[in-house]
Amino acid sequence: MDPDWLSASADIFSAVGTVGAFVVGFTILRRELRREADRADDQRRAQAERISAWVEASRKPDGTRELAFHIHNASAMPIYDVELPLPSHPGEENGAEFIGLVPPGQTIRRAAPPEWMRSYVEPEPVQIEFLDSAGRRWARDEQGSLAEADADR
Numbered sequence: 001m002d003p004d005w006l007s008a009s010a011d012i013f014s015a016v017g018t019v020g021a022f023v024v025g026f027t028i029l030r031r032e033l034r035r036e037a038d039r040a041d042d043q044r045r046a047q048a049e050r051i052s053a054w055v056e057a058s059r060k061p062d063g064t065r066e067l068a069f070h071i072h073n074a075s076a077m078p079i080y081d082v083e084l085p086l087p088s089h090p091g092e093e094n095g096a097e098f099i100g101l102v103p104p105g106q107t108i109r110r111a112a113p114p115e116w117m118r119s120y121v122e123p124e125p126v127q128i129e130f131l132d133s134a135g136r137r138w139a140r141d142e143q144g145s146l147a148e149a150d151a152d153r
Helices: 003-045 114-119
Strands: 051-059 065-073 079-086 095-102 106-111 128-131 137-140 146-148
Touching: 051 128, 051 137, 065 079, 065 095, 065 114, 095 106
Parallel strands: none
Antiparallel strands: 051 065, 065 106, 079 095, 079 128, 128 137, 137 146
């Protein structure tokens, strides 16, 4: 066997091994970076995922029914600038029910517009916008989808 051929084969094998090691290392690095980004996103969303809002009817002491918004903060930190965007008629300016602060572990109730009672059937989620304790603005729609809201509001 020719020593040059053996040396060339060893060099080729070494080069292929080096390239293979680089590809495997790069693939593992990308996977770990993606995993880390997912963890960071989960941490960023953790408080916002624990906030909910719904409208529900209840009986008043005089026996009449009253419709009220419920905003529940199941997180360990308060939420700020809480708003419930209200639907408006065409040509009208969009309104919002401003709640302000919701302390941790509490549910805040506010009266809903009386005209909503005509179409009320059962408790249902409502849209909510708020700032988390880190100052990020979030919006949850009526279907429960959570998204980071525009910062220029």
